Amino acid sequence: MEVWPKRVMDIWFTENQSTDMKLSLRIKDILLNKTTDFQDILVAETDQYGRIMVLDGAIQITETDEFCYHEMMAHIPICAHSAPRKILIIGGGDGGVLRECLKHPFVEEVILVDIDKEVVQASRDFFPHVSSGMDDQRATILNLDALAFIREHKNEFDVAIVDSTDPVDFAAGLFQSPFYGDVFDSLKADGIMIAQTESPFAEASLLKQAYQEMNKVFPIVSVCWGPMPTYPTGFWTYTVGSKSMRPNEPRNPEPMDCKYYTSRIHSNSFVLPPFLETLLELK
Amino acid sequence: MEVWPKRVMDIWFTENQSTDMKLSLRIKDILLNKTTDFQDILVAETDQYGRIMVLDGAIQITETDEFCYHEMMAHIPICAHSAPRKILIIGGGDGGVLRECLKHPFVEEVILVDIDKEVVQASRDFFPHVSSGMDDQRATILNLDALAFIREHKNEFDVAIVDSTDPVDFAAGLFQSPFYGDVFDSLKADGIMIAQTESPFAEASLLKQAYQEMNKVFPIVSVCWGPMPTYPTGFWTYTVGSKSMRPNEPRNPEPMDCKYYTSRIHSNSFVLPPFLETLLELK
Numbered sequence: 001m002e003v004w005p006k007r008v009m010d011i012w013f014t015e016n017q018s019t020d021m022k023l024s025l026r027i028k029d030i031l032l033n034k035t036t037d038f039q040d041i042l043v044a045e046t047d048q049y050g051r052i053m054v055l056d057g058a059i060q061i062t063e064t065d066e067f068c069y070h071e072m073m074a075h076i077p078i079c080a081h082s083a084p085r086k087i088l089i090i091g092g093g094d095g096g097v098l099r100e101c102l103k104h105p106f107v108e109e110v111i112l113v114d115i116d117k118e119v120v121q122a123s124r125d126f127f128p129h130v131s132s133g134m135d136d137q138r139a140t141i142l143n144l145d146a147l148a149f150i151r152e153h154k155n156e157f158d159v160a161i162v163d164s165t166d167p168v169d170f171a172a173g174l175f176q177s178p179f180y181g182d183v184f185d186s187l188k189a190d191g192i193m194i195a196q197t198e199s200p201f202a203e204a205s206l207l208k209q210a211y212q213e214m215n216k217v218f219p220i221v222s223v224c225w226g227p228m229p230t231y232p233t234g235f236w237t238y239t240v241g242s243k244s245m246r247p248n249e250p251r252n253p254e255p256m257d258c259k260y261y262t263s264r265i266h267s268n269s270f271v272l273p274p275f276l277e278t279l280l281e282l283k
Numbered sequence: 284m285e286v287w288p289k290r291v292m293d294i295w296f297t298e299n300q301s302t303d304m305k306l307s308l309r310i311k312d313i314l315l316n317k318t319t320d321f322q323d324i325l326v327a328e329t330d331q332y333g334r335i336m337v338l339d340g341a342i343q344i345t346e347t348d349e350f351c352y353h354e355m356m357a358h359i360p361i362c363a364h365s366a367p368r369k370i371l372i373i374g375g376g377d378g379g380v381l382r383e384c385l386k387h388p389f390v391e392e393v394i395l396v397d398i399d400k401e402v403v404q405a406s407r408d409f410f411p412h413v414s415s416g417m418d419d420q421r422a423t424i425l426n427l428d429a430l431a432f433i434r435e436h437k438n439e440f441d442v443a444i445v446d447s448t449d450p451v452d453f454a455a456g457l458f459q460s461p462f463y464g465d466v467f468d469s470l471k472a473d474g475i476m477i478a479q480t481e482s483p484f485a486e487a488s489l490l491k492q493a494y495q496e497m498n499k500v501f502p503i504v505s506v507c508w509g510p511m512p513t514y515p516t517g518f519w520t521y522t523v524g525s526k527s528m529r530p531n532e533p534r535n536p537e538p539m540d541c542k543y544y545t546s547r548i549h550s551n552s553f554v555l556p557p558f559l560e561t562l563l564e565l566k
Contacts, residue, residue, distance in 0.1 A: 012305070014307075019309070019330070020309040020329065020330035020331040021306070021307065021308055021331045022305075022306070022307040023304070023305070023306055023307075024297075024304065024307065025303065025304055026302070026303040026304070046303065047303035048303040048304045048485075064484065065484060065516075067558070199512075201348060201512045202331075227510065227516075227518040228517075229484045229516035229517055229518055233348075233510075233512035233517055234510060234511075234516055234517015234518055235510040235517055258557055259557050259558040259561075260556040260557070260558065262554075262556070262557065265556060268551040268554055271545075271547045271551055273543040273545070273548060274541055274542050274543070274545065275543065
């Protein structure tokens with residue numbers, strides 16, 4: 001006698017990582033699905049990566065791998081700087097980079113500027129381990145246009161962290177030299193900035209553009225890289241602009257409780273494979 | 284007047300990377316689609332990664348990123364060894380690891396044992412840049428059961444490279460100590476082996492198993508890692524077993540024309556992020 005096979009509830013979230021590539025994750029439950037004044041937000045429970053937050057169709061964080069990205073974005077510039085006290089985070093409304101910045105006892109103030117307060121609230125509601133730094137006395141969260149904000153703040157920050165979405169729509173200017181110039185001006189004389197600059201396997205031209213545009217503004221520009229499983233191709237780059245200090249070696253001790261970052265990983269992440277050196281015309 | 288939008292030909296290959304995660308690539312053309320005595324083979328043309336070869340539903344190589352995997356598999360054990368002359372490749376019928384081995388002028392002989400001659404032929408037919416070493420005078424390609432082969436070859440090889448598919452069906456034993464013991468016996472007194480050991484983000488238990496099982500056999504076992512965009516999560520590990528030499532630093536000069544591997548990348552790849560040290564119980 002034939003037995004009808006047991007069927008499973010088959011619900012999938014699919015990210016169109018490019019026109020030609022898709023990543024799909026099985027979903028157990030949808031916790032939030034709304035359109036804010038700025039973007040669509042989805043929070044869902046997956047079997048593969050735990051909870052995920054998606055903005056305009058692109059995965060921003062998952063419980064399982066968010067540490068890879070947030071630790072690099074925070075600790076590379078902070079540990080490269082000799083005495084970072086005041087930090088600016090542009091975007092990053094989920095609070096993951098903020099949480100990492102606050103691990104350093106010498107950091108006195110972190111200002112996070114994300115235009116969308118609903119991203120901040122979604123992280124508070126559904127990602128307590130990511131948003132855990134939001135109520136720290138050293139943290140200030142502002143829901144403003146970050147591009148306008150930095151134009152009004154000159155010579156103020158030691159470190160600026162550009163935790164942006166992909167450069168489309170209102171974020172398009174974030175990979176261009178006028179924006180990097182504004183960030184430069186917002187930094188003190190020995191300031192350092194870092195920006196996420198996409199994958200060389202999926203968006204090589206964007207990485208190259210960011211690198212070239214940042215070189216128009218900062219005297220020292222270096223690219224580093226690390227894994228990030230749920231971002232397209234899993235290979236992610238970060239571009240660092242510095243006014244005076246070479247960022248490739250850490251100056252400060254590594255923070256506690258990291259799962260990806262260490263002082264040795266810091267140095268190693270600036271050692272580029274030849275295909276990346278070729279792309280960036282470094283040799 | 285409304286205009287009916289132009290529609291595109293929408294053909295996708297989808298890999299079920301796990302029960303809960305899928306990677307899909309848009310296909311321009313299918314070049315080969317057949318069932319051999321051992322497995323299903325698909326060769327297709329994609330927009331994202333160029334030509335791809337798929338075995339039993341799992342992407343094995345793509346034109347765009349195969350170098351990340353093949354360079355690590357070949358150059359880590361060869362450069363770690365003081366004088367590697369005779370190399371054994373188990374699996375790897377596409378020839379990518381073979382091509383890399385032959386970049387070293389001091390390598391005198393490479394024996395590739397892959398049970399499926401149709402994989403070898405598919406690579407010859409559709410991946411000339413991957414199979415380019417197959418006609419080298421130093422190369423021998425045998426279509427045999429590699430497990431039986433190594434049991435008949437004792438104390439013979441300087442380096443053994445286990446370029447296996449995932450450990451299912453006929454490859455299931457490849458992550459277990461009896462197999463590692465056979466590889467050990469096939470190696471000379473200072474021999475080194477390397478095996479691909481999956482992603483800690485997707486198959487953490489398999490990596491841990493391979494590490495523990497190899498430790499039952501080899502006095503020195505080290506894990507290294509690198510990017511591999513089209514394998515699940517893009518973060519890939521390789522486990523090295525060595526009879527006498529610590530593999531973490533290269534002893535031989537880096538080969539020409541590499542896109543990922545360098546001597547510095549060699550050393551750096553053995554520096555593990557804390558989450559991997561925790562998984563492997565190294566601290």
